[in-house]
Amino acid sequence: MSHSNGFSVFEWLKPNNQKMTKKIRIAIQKSGRLNEESLQILKDCGVSIDNGRDQLKASAANFPLEVFYLRNGDIPQYLRDGVVDIAILGENVLVEKGEDISIAQKLGFSKCRVSLAVPKGTKYESVKDFEGKKIATSYPNTVINYLEQYGVKADLHIINGSVEIAPNIGLADAICDIVSSGSTLFKNNLKEVEVMLKSEAVLAVSSKIDLERQEILDKLLFRFKAVLKGRDYKYVLLNAPNDRLDDIIKMLPGMKSPTVLPLAEEGWSSVHSVIDKQAFWEVIDNLKDAGAQGILVSDIEKMVL
Numbered sequence: 012m013s014h015s016n017g018f019s020v021f022e023w024l025k026p027n028n029q030k031m032t033k034k035i036r037i038a039i040q041k042s043g044r045l046n047e048e049s050l051q052i053l054k055d056c057g058v059s060i061d062n063g064r065d066q067l068k069a070s071a072a073n074f075p076l077e078v079f080y081l082r083n084g085d086i087p088q089y090l091r092d093g094v095v096d097i098a099i100l101g102e103n104v105l106v107e108k109g110e111d112i113s114i115a116q117k118l119g120f121s122k123c124r125v126s127l128a129v130p131k132g133t134k135y136e137s138v139k140d141f142e143g144k145k146i147a148t149s150y151p152n153t154v155i156n157y158l159e160q161y162g163v164k165a166d167l168h169i170i171n172g173s174v175e176i177a178p179n180i181g182l183a184d185a186i187c188d189i190v191s192s193g194s195t196l197f198k199n200n201l202k203e204v205e206v207m208l209k210s211e212a213v214l215a216v217s218s219k220i221d222l223e224r225q226e227i228l229d230k231l232l233f234r235f236k237a238v239l240k241g242r243d244y245k246y247v248l249l250n251a252p253n254d255r256l257d258d259i260i261k262m263l264p265g266m267k268s269p270t271v272l273p274l275a276e277e278g279w280s281s282v283h284s285v286i287d288k289q290a291f292w293e294v295i296d297n298l299k300d301a302g303a304q305g306i307l308v309s310d311i312e313k314m315v316l
């Protein structure tokens with residue numbers, strides 16, 4: 012944690028320390044779909060921000076970090092210029108405007124896809140059908156690059172919002188936009204015909220980040236990973252009859268192996284472990300069938316392997 016010049020970035024915590032005052036600068040979306048979860052994940056990492064709603068910039072009280080509230084679509088340029096060191100933004104925005112910017116961590120929220128869609132009644136066979144067609148979108152580079160792979164050239168109509176309405180008002184033959192539940196497409200009588208990419212919120216890093224801030228980033232990334240890992244698992248505590256313990260333990264691999272402790276009542280043990288959220292209900296059903304009782308389940312705040 013210390014540099015060749017001999018001081019640690021965390022010496023800033025010490026009173027009267029004159030050496031270290033640098034803070035990592037993170038951009039998050041000012042308002043919109045990513046704002047709340049971005050602040051939440053920072054909070055879960057123990058970084059508390061005085062969040063004056065109208066501020067464009069805020070500082071963390073207990074971590075060397077400054078937050079810049081920006082438009083999602085503007086963030087790639089700020090990263091490229093080194094005005095901010097890191098950012099939470101949609102991966103789709105990086106594909107559109109920041110292919111050169113690296114991703115330090117996928118964050119698992121705001122999952123969506125960027126797709127091409129056509130009016131429901133349109134006969135659609137392949138990407139070639141887009142040749143010469145007018146496509147309305149806010150993601151021109153993504154569309155051009157995707158179609159280019161198939162040697163297809165289309166006519167793009169760039170708009171910033173309400174893209175899905177374009178075919179209905181005669182503005183375009185097709186659209187490219189974000190799809191999540193599919194309800195916006197459905198409401199506008201469109202069908203998804205090509206998924207160009209899958210996206211989620213990511214932590215992106217400026218190539219201009221300096222060494223001191225890179226150290227702060229390493230510390231922050233360690234916390235992000237612990238929080239994200241915890242979000243993938245549940246903690247489970249149950250009672251098991253000793254004669255069924257072997258079967259039950261096999262269902263609970265845990266981090267290393269489950270903790271097994273004798274209960275006050277003879278012939279029973281208490282078993283503690285973690286379960287992957289994806290398989291959760293299936294594992295609980297199997298545990299019950301195997302004779303487990305008094306099953307308690309709780310969220311995991313952080314998980315350090």
Ligand SMILES: Nc1ncnc2c1ncn2[C@@H]1O[C@H](COP(=O)(O)OP(=O)(O)OP(=O)(O)O)[C@@H](O)[C@H]1O
Binds near residue numbers: 103121122210
């Ligand atoms: N319906 C959705 N479901 C899940 N994630 C979505 C959805 N729509 C957008 N996203 C993700 O959230 C990000 C932010 O979307 P939002 O609509 O809040 O802002 P924006 O209009 O793209 O950006 P800006 O901040 O520049 O106005 C998108 O880039 C995408 O990654």
Ligand SMILES: O=P(O)(O)OC[C@H]1O[C@H](OP(=O)(O)OP(=O)(O)O)[C@H](O)[C@@H]1O
Binds near residue numbers: 173175188193
């Ligand atoms: O498949 P769905 O679940 O319907 O989500 C897709 C819609 O969500 C986004 O719009 P948003 O609600 O962010 O509005 P915006 O166009 O004003 O950004 C996106 O632009 C789509 O229109």
Ligand SMILES: [Mg+2]
């Ligand atoms: Mg949107």
